[in-house]
Amino acid sequence: MTVLVSATDLLFERPGGFALSVPSLAIEAGEAVAVLGASGTGKSTLLDLVGGVLRPTSGALALFGHDVAQLSNSALDRLRGDHVGVIFQEHNLLPFATVRQNVALGVQFSAARRRHLRATALEDEIERLLDAMDLDAAELLRRPAHTLSVGQRQRVAAARALLGAPSLIIADEPTSALDEGNQTRFLALLQEARKASGAALLFVTHDPRLTNGFDQVITLDTPSLEGKGL
Numbered sequence: 502m503t504v505l506v507s508a509t510d511l512l513f514e515r516p517g518g519f520a521l522s523v524p525s526l527a528i529e530a531g532e533a534v535a536v537l538g539a540s541g542t543g544k545s546t547l548l549d550l551v552g553g554v555l556r557p558t559s560g561a562l563a564l565f566g567h568d569v570a571q572l573s574n575s576a577l578d579r580l581r582g583d584h585v586g587v588i589f590q591e592h593n594l595l596p597f598a599t600v601r602q603n604v605a606l607g608v609q610f611s612a613a614r615r616r617h618l619r620a621t622a623l624e625d626e627i628e629r630l631l632d633a634m635d636l637d638a639a640e641l642l643r644r645p646a647h648t649l650s651v652g653q654r655q656r657v658a659a660a661r662a663l664l665g666a667p668s669l670i671i672a673d674e675p676t677s678a679l680d681e682g683n684q685t686r687f688l689a690l691l692q693e694a695r696k697a698s699g700a701a702l703l704f705v706t707h708d709p710r711l712t713n714g715f716d717q718v719i720t721l722d723t724p725s726l727e728g729k730g731l
């Protein structure tokens with residue numbers, strides 16, 4: 502089994518005193534990993550480390566077969582573009598670009614992901630992914646993104662993240678703006694679509710009920726106040 506992400510004794514410290522410590526982490530190809538924890542425990546920070554947006558203060562971190570410490574910033578950016586599809590909490594889409602243009606952005610920064618599409622035509626693949634996320638491509642393709650509902654926008658963002666078959670989808674509370682029924686539905690569609698493309702998933706949520714069906718659940722604890730005189 503290919504290991505996509507592996508970390509040992511990972512430490513990330515911010516100047517303000519926040520520290521995230523991850524003794525060990527491994528994400529294998531095709532695995533689904535949930536990250537749980539209260540606000541401020543470092544969930545987004547962990548995703549930025551795994552996504553190669555932040556570098557660890559100390560410890561070993563390997564992403565997609567490369568030791569992060571050995572990579573230049575531009576090499577790290579390229580690695581992220583080739584291997585990672587990202588779904589944010591909100592504001593995922595360019596509001597005045599069409600749904601089709603927004604999804605096509607998924608391969609904008611990666612020649613490897615564009616090459617992957619050569620076998621399938623780009624337009625067919627965009628429509629297939631919209632369909633997989635239960636969106637009516639015929640109705641929505643030419644619509645500007647700002648005319649969609651929040652739930653539809655998040656499903657378009659998922660289609661964009663999956664375009665060009667990246668090996669890992671990183672999603673930071675993509676369901677927090679959705680009502681409960683739509684949260685479950687979004688996650689079920691995302692799980693099915695990313696399994697079909699063989700991608701692993703790293704998914705942050707506040708809600709333990711959403712972690713059913715994940716292979717690993719990482720719980721981040723509130724940073725200890727002991728020893729700080731509080």
Ligand SMILES: Nc1ncnc2c1ncn2[C@@H]1O[C@H](COP(=O)(O)OP(=O)(O)OP(=O)(O)O)[C@@H](O)[C@H]1O
Nearest residue numbers: 515517519538539540541542543544545546547707
């Ligand atoms: N860009 C930044 N500069 C300085 N401190 C930051 C920055 N981003 C986050 N922090 C701090 O780092 C800590 C962890 O933040 P992080 O965003 O990882 O938490 P989180 O678990 O994702 O929280 P939430 O559930 O609210 O999104 C917090 O104390 C936060 O204030």
Ligand SMILES: [Mg+2]
Nearest residue numbers: 544545546673
């Ligand atoms: Mg966060």
